[in-house]
Amino acid sequence: MSDKTYNGWTNYETWRVNLEMFDNWATDGEKVSADRLEDFARDYIIDETEGKYVSLTRDWALAFISNVNWHEIAEHINEANEEG
Numbered sequence: 001m002s003d004k005t006y007n008g009w010t011n012y013e014t015w016r017v018n019l020e021m022f023d024n025w026a027t028d029g030e031k032v033s034a035d036r037l038e039d040f041a042r043d044y045i046i047d048e049t050e051g052k053y054v055s056l057t058r059d060w061a062l063a064f065i066s067n068v069n070w071h072e073i074a075e076h077i078n079e080a081n082e083e084g
Contacts, residue, residue: 010069017041017065018073025077032077034070041065 009015021041025032042065049058 010072011067013064013067014069014072017068018076022073022077024080027077027081029081032074034074037073037077038065038068038070041068 004011006012006015009018021044022037042062045058045061045065049061
């Protein structure tokens, strides 16, 4: 069995989504949940995909985020916000 981790994260998808969507995401002390992060990312994808290839682009993006470990990102954000 090969190691699927990426830069200390569960996988490439988790690392990439955290880096590009949630890096330095401040919550003013409010804890963030995995469900809230997933909803945010899903809504962003749906809102931003337009044009001729909308269903293909949207389907690829939604498939990509289906592999994200949302709990890991939420824990990372919550710990970073507690540290200040």
